[in-house]
Amino acid sequence: MTRLFNEPAAFADEMIEGFVASHGRWVKRVSGGVVRNTKSTPDTVALVIGGGSGHYPAFAGLVGQGLAHGAAMGNLFASPSAQQVYNVSIAANNGAGVLLGYGNYAGDVLHFNQAQDRLRKEGIDCRSIAVTDDVSSAPLAERTKRRGIAGDLTVFKVAAAAAEAGYSMDDVVAIAERANDRTRSFGVAFTGCTLPGADHPLFSVPEGRMAVGMGIHGEPGIGETEIPTADELAELLVAKLLTEVPDGLETSGASARPRVVPILNGLGSVKYEELFVVYRRVAQLLAEAGLEAVDPQVGELVTSFDMAGTSLTLFWLDDELETHWNAPADAPAFRRGAVTAAALDASDGGELADVERSIPDATAESRAGAVRVLAALGAARTVVDANADELGRIDAIAGDGDHGIGMERGVRAAVEAATDAVARGAGAATTLHFAADAWSDKAGGTSGALWGMALRAVGDAVGDTKAPDAGAVAAGVAGAASAIMDFGKAKPGDKTLVDVLVPFRDALAAGVHAGQSLTDAWGAAATVAQQAADDTAALLPLMGRARPHAEKSLGTPDAGAVSMALIVRAIHNTFGEKSPAGNTPSNNTVLNNSVKENA
Template sequence: MSARTKKIMNAPEDIIPQMIEGMIGAHPDLLRVAGAAGRAIVAIDGPRPGKVGVVVGGGSGHEPAFAGYVGRGLADAAAVGNVFASPSPELILDAAREADGGAGVVFLYGNYSGDVMNFDMAAEELSASGVAVKSVAVTDDVASAPKERIGERRGIAGDFFVFKIAGAAADRMLPLDEIDRLARHANASTRSMGVALSACSLPQTRKLNFEISADDMEIGMGLHGEPGIRRGPLETADEIAQDLLSAIIADLGLRRGDEVAVLVNGLGSTSMMELYLLHRKTQHILSDHGIAVARSWVGEYATSLEMAGASITVLRLDDELRALLAHPCRSVALTVGEIAAANPARANVAHTAVQTRGDDADGAAEHKELATDGDVTPAIFRQMMRKVGAAIIAEKDWLSQLDGVIGDGDHGVTMEIGWIAVAKALAAAPDHETIEATCKRMAKAFLDAVGASSGPLYATAFLRAGTAVGDRRNLDANALASWIAAACQGIRDRGRSEPGDKTMVDAWVPAAVAATNAAQNGASSVEVMVKAAAGAKDGMDRTTDMVARRGRSAKLGERSIGHIDPGAASTYLTLRAMTEALQGALGQKAPGQ
């Protein structure tokens, strides 16, 4: 693996709040920060009574996206996640409450599993509080799925045009349903494709996500440092533009006489000189096809940390999209036309606080009869969870390395953040707290700290598992198997993944089956855990030969073969650590150990 990269930063764990502080300080006339976590960036001159609130968001590392598109005529607020990780539902709710002017809220984000799950959970809570919500996931990347599966495509730089159109429609005080329609229309009219010349590195690891020779390029890369759909020889600027535009023109069905807007976007460390070369050829190609370019933007609008490379995005225009594209806006990343003087007065309506998941740490469990047979007490259960956190953190580099090969390289970092938050939550738990209540506590801590895809998945797992043993104070072998099975089912339901998709489900399912079978055959609690860990290990190993069908690595197709799924690996570490902690607490070894 390559040597560590260089970054201008202080402590990696402080990079997001310090970046936000610097951004707000640089643009106090445009932006303010809100929310208890300080991760909601709000337009000074955006939210106002009667206006639909436009909320965007996603992981950091794509600057100026997403907070750079907060401003008058664009987004009213952005939720800022960790590097390459979706913001949690609570952070999204912070942004939504600030953006809501009483006419509803529209969520706009890239079509990635973590963003979809977190924004869906936020939408459910916001809707429950009486606020009308619409969600649009951007799906502009033609390389990430065939046209017949367009709903599976990921969002890359096409966010730029979708945000612009929806923001303009909201600024014109159009109703929520109409803004939703126009955002979807813009998304359906937008296509992108890109190439990467080098990988990027996360601040926490400072290791390149993948290695590529000086003579190659990755075609169809993702926006999170993922490798491309395929690797090929490095081409000239004209050849790259031809490859990208040919795919876009064919997929969008552009014809002679059409009019378009063009975005040539740098990925983080590509010079303007190179981007202008791509734009030059893009204009030539479109002109040769009889397609008029009404407006162009060239620069860095949706980056991937320090990745070298570029993407080309084309928006096919019609009368309504053309008018909305020209509508004035003013933000850090984009200014169009003239905007009237800002009104700094906050105009959003009052909101009722939304109950977060598991806020009542003990709840009604203290008022019902609980089974006390079983050798896994609440104290031992908490020891098991602390052991999991320690094991995950010890192996974070391995997990990130696995993820860097077929994903975005942040799985170890994300899991570490989540389990650090869980450890703090466990330290605050009272001695009398039930296992169900501890699971709720863990779910809230993990979800609020992480976001990403792991946040909703593990939060749902903890909540379902806790509910499954809600009638018990101590767990016996059967209850422990039920806890594992319920956690597994929660992950399957939330992530909509099944065995064979090459996800963490491929480790959880055999673990749950093995645990259930062992319990039914009269095994002890320790034996149940040993069997579960062994099942997870077998499932993890089997992912090596699978083609990914879900998650970010699904876009790699056959290139994902030969690599362990990082989610399956962290599942195995989790169940192995639980087993070791239980053996230590009970002083037992399973037969044959």
């Protein structure tokens, strides 16, 4: 259990503040994460890594000479936003472009790709490498769907060393991809992890049992076994990884003696002494298999809060990969050899006060509409705050359990931004745009990106020149659905928020087309949305982190679908004059009356 925290939603920000305060020799804070506190060689490629917080030493602990130039740091178990990735990349850029490295998770892919597109539009050469080392998360034939776990370290270390050596962007990308192709990981857990403020772990394992193949975000394992002895665990891990020897390598024969870097990674609560007992047998098994262990790593390298578990990674070397793996590095959590000390970078690192955004002119009608937008967002905040714990609970059944806290961070930021916009005389579109950017930036994760898109699409449709009418709002919802499906590639039936958004869009459009008022059309569509959210309980997830554990989610609706249904109902309650925004009894009872019956 995570015991030391203040406000759970502020945990990640406060953690970063403390990390920088204690590691100023290596890093400095920038908006969105951290970058090196030393000067890098001009006109060399910069490696910017990142992902959700909660995995230290990944990702900030890997920033320093010979390793990453910067790390974008998201909320707990949630990807950093595109804005965060962009900010860190701008601060880290040495003039020869930026390589983005991250684990292959839906939210990370969405946000890092958005940042990549923006950097490219500004003339900065930007590429990406998504790490896919976890053999349990997809079959070999679908390697591109695998998630990244402790193998992040091998890919990042090799790419960073190549960049430090002056490789071109093409060559840095090529060697990073080769390292990824030659890295395999497999993990187990004995207990789940508990997020700050949560009463229960994200998943549990029966007493005397071990989860096999779990992820680093609280995703449950793909199976369970009796808890083995240390030697039996080593045999399980090694045997699994040796079923996937990279193409072109031979493990038998007189001349064959492949070199591998073994990484036995602790996930949070397994002690170093226990890991050493396991590694003793791992070393024996590798030798018996004809492999030469090079520079073994035993310890905590990619964690998951207090999860009691471990993973084994095998990184299959060639001469060039071995050279870069062994190259000197000096980062807070990973040091080897002797680097030539670089001068401190005296620049501010980009930690500047935010520039106040200008407010475009708006008509009085649109400004009045902005007040209604703010009321709607306030209602969304109230219903999310009331149901955050339950949203996290249902998300943890087959996912990572961060949906509730991510939605809280996003909607609170959106309300704050919209409040500022309205106070400065913004119209409806500008208020929605401010809220969209704030939601996406503060929430991170897949839901942050998608809600940011949704609010922006509605803002585009209603404009700043007239009062938002039913037709414009319906067009905005349609635009939101199109943007989300185009970007996230989800479709109805995949068990995502799209399963609510599409029928809501269609019902709203039908009501408006039939001449109903916005209040009546939205109310009818909100009822359709609630039913659609309930119906996701019968679906198997085909997208995101829940996909590898699809059968576990049967009988439980999708968290993203449920939160959308809650929000559209809460917004409808602001259309009339009788109820203050977000304070009607139904806001706090919809989830309990629908989700728990299906859980």
